[in-house]
Amino acid sequence: MLNVIEKKCTGCAVCIDKCPFDALEMKNNIAVVDYNSCTMCGLCVKSCEYDALELNEESSQSKKDNSNYSGVCVIAEQRDNVLMDVSLELVSEGRKLADQLDVKLSAVVLGSDIKDTANELIAHGANQVYLVEDEKLKNYRTGPYTSIITNIINKFKPEIVLLGATHNGRDLGPRISARINTGLTADCTELAIEEKRGILLQTRPAFGGNLMATIVCPDHRPQMSTVRPGVMEKSEPDYSRTGGIKECKFDLDSDEIDSEIVKKSKIINLAPDSSELDLYTEIKEIVKQANKSVNLEKADIIVSGGRGVGKPDGFSTIKELASALNGEVGASRAVVDEGWIEKGHQVGQTGKTVKPKVYIACGISGAIQHRAGMENSDIIIAINTDSEAPIFEVCDYGIVGDLHQIVPLLSEAFQATV
Amino acid sequence: MKIVVCVKQVPDTNEVKIDEKKGTLIREGVPSIINPEDKIAIEEAVRLKEEFGGEVTVISMGPPQAKDALVEAYAMGADKAILLSDKAFAGSDTWATAYTLSQAIKETGQFDLIFCGRQAIDGDTAQVGPQVAENLSIPQITYVKGVDIEDDEIIAKRQLEDGYSVIKTKLPALLTVIDGLNEPRYPSIKRIIDAYNKEDTIQTWTVEDFEVDKDKLGLDASPTQVYDTFVPTRDHEPEILEGDVEEKVEKLIKKLKEEKVV
Incomplete structure (x- = not known):
């Protein structure tokens, strides 16, 4: 008070x-x-x-009274002014939560040239989009993003705030939650509303995926979650949907940071303390590495290799099958740690979460930490010499046998059919 | 250069087993270790001290047995180690943990750099580092895989999903580090013996030893609460394909055609 x-x-x-x-x-x-x-x-x-x-x-x-908090708000993330998939997944999921609570869904985007993103967000279900455009916001920066988004949250008071659990989302989320003194649940894989209290049930893996925990934030608002990319279903866009678009301006140059929402009759002043903006921190360069072609989250088919491939060269067999199926190559943590394949291929709790139509696990024992990243795949095929391997507990179809015999046969067969 | 490192003692989650009947974790017999990325944080701090001079203080919050983690940190080259241990801290979520750590860091005085591991393997939240930075009103760089210091500026390589960025900021700052930044050294046996022989090498602080608002501690002050826990399961029966190698492959292809995926 x-x-x-x-x-x-x-x-x-x-x-x-x-x-x-x-x-x-x-x-x-x-x-x-x-x-x-x-x-x-x-x-x-x-x-x-x-x-x-x-x-x-x-x-x-x-004595906090939470009744003045209403609505679901997605902090959408762009890179190079293009929305990340996880943001559209969150808007799709946020729409369901908002409908259940009978409240509005808003989305916030910061960037330098992002007007096009608003239509995309509305098509996926947002009622209201707040855009903050400035050349200085082109790339994610902790300080300015925290200040601006905190101001927007304090002004519009959503009861739920969702962010993608990307590297940037996981940098930004905790900073905001500490500033506004509310709870944040990391890396959620499931969101639901508890009807009795209308609060958000946030489910996430813990203990390296050994356990799932449902977390609530009953007395503080907003209830904040970061959500793992690739977990929520992206809805089909409906471009006939309508929604409001508000452009917010923050003057990032002056000492006294003045800001306003323009293009609407009412000008709302949003004034972050300039000392909190931390404009000193600068990005000197952003380097995209050659391996960006590994796009496991978007792949329909993933062929993954584990220790069973035997040696670094063993991955050629895996790669052949992946290319025969027009899929991507995944890997377990063990072989990434061994240096047999780059980190970008890693599936699991500490790697990527994937849910392709078909996941073929070759020579992967299926440690819980790996399963946490792939068990939501539509169809899981396991190939392993050890019939007791835990991967056989989560698979749909299992073959007990040597991948070096089986995988080449599969490649041959698919090459013939495709 | 004054460097603070925040560390956490965690169960080695690779060793955790599940009680299938009860649907709970079996923690018994699971070894406690320094969180792997926190060890990388200690190593980086000690290396910077060796290069620029100064002092490394390691801080941990946890039960009394977390002292073992601090002995190891001391043996890796830390100068001071402080364990924040009090019943009042029990049940803290990341918000309350970050508050408690921040208050202790303030109590230790001026600092130039704070290192944290990106995330702990038991919680995987990656939240405490940025929350400490916010509480102390200093800039942060997360997912750090390369560090360079020039005067009062730090230039760090920050890992991104599809590459990395290079970020410059002013000290004091907080960095969260990831696997691959360095190879942590083995603890020195001599320093382990020192830690046990000399009193006060590892200090233990309770709520009486540093300035805290008692209403911001532990479970009661934590905004988030655990509502439920369960062991993940998959709700269908796997089908193991039998036969010789050719038959198995044939059966699999037939199944995939039935499922209309190829």
Whole structure:
């Protein structure tokens, strides 16, 4: 709760101008707080030269009224101004959650030239898209992204905020959650609503995939999750859908960061503290590495190799079958650790989560950490010499035998049919 | 250069077994280790100290037995080790953990760099590092696989899904590091003996030893709660194809044609 210490307040009104949420006004030369509008962002406390404002966080935690939080919000991620697949997966999933709660679904995109993304997000189910365009936001940067998104969250108060569990999403999510003092659940693989309380049930793997845990954030808002790419189903886009688009402007150059939403009759000032923007941190270069052709998340067919391939050269057999099926090559952690194949091919808890139509596991024992990354595949085929290997417990079709005999036969057969 | 490293003692999840009947984890007999990426953080801190001079302080929050992890960190070359251990910390989620660690780091005084492992193998959240950086209002670089220091600036290689970026920021900063940054050294036997013989090599701090708001600690202060846990299962019977090699391959191709996937 924000308190005004009346004895110290001189009536200078600096705080009134500083407040981004119109939550302060002067009455009889003393600042008065409108508690319905106050988000306890603390900007006024910092601005007051007379220490006449203080935040009493203790009572704010226990007495927080969450009823003014409504809606589901997806923080969409672009790279090179193109939306990442996970963002559309999240909008599709967010639509289901919003329908269940009977609330609106919004999406936020930051970038330099991103107007086209709004239609895509609306086609997948967003009711409202907030765009923040600036050359300085072209590439993800922790400081400015955190400040801007925190401001948008504080202003529009969604009850649920979803981010993709990409490297950037996992950099940004915790930073936002610490700033607004709410909970964040990482790497969710399933989201649902508990009907009784209307709260988000966030399910994720733990202990290297040995255990699934459902996490809730009952008393803090928003409830935040990062969601693993490739897990949620992307809906078919419907371009006849309509939705609102708001462009938000943040002036990232001046010391006093001023910002506003333009193109709408009402101008909403969003004012991050410039000291929190951390514009000093800069990206010197971004290097795309040659192996970007490994696109396991999008592959319909994946042929994966484990220790059973025997030696680094053994992967040629796997690669032949993958190319015969027009699929991609995957690998277990063991062989990536051995250096037999690049990290980009790794499937599993510490690698990629995949759900192709067909997953062929060759010489992979099926440790839990591997299964965590592939067991949602439509059809799993296991080939292993050890009939007791755990991979046979999760497969649809199993062949006990030597992959070096079986895989070449499969390649031959498919080459003939395809 | 003053460097702080945050570490966590974790069960070796590769050794965790499942009680299929009860659907729970069997933790008994599972060895406790320093989280692998935290070891890389310690190694990087010690290497920078060796190059630039200074001091490495390792901090961990955990039960009393987490002291073993700090002995190992000390034996790898850390100068100071602090275990934050108090019943009041129990049940902390990442938010409360980050708060507690941040307050302890403030108590240790000025610092130039903080290293954390990207994520712990028991939780895999990767949240505590960035949350500590936020609490201390310093920049962060996550997924670091290369570090260069020039005066008061740090230039780091940050791993991305399809390559990497090179990021420059000002010290003090927090870095979370990933596998591949370095090869952690073996702990020195002499320093292990030192750690056990000299008192106060590993300090233990309770809530009385540093400034904390007791309402921000442990389970009660944690925004997230565990609602349920279960062991993942797949709900169908696998079909093992029999016959000689040719027959097995033939059967498989027939099945895939039936499923209309090829």
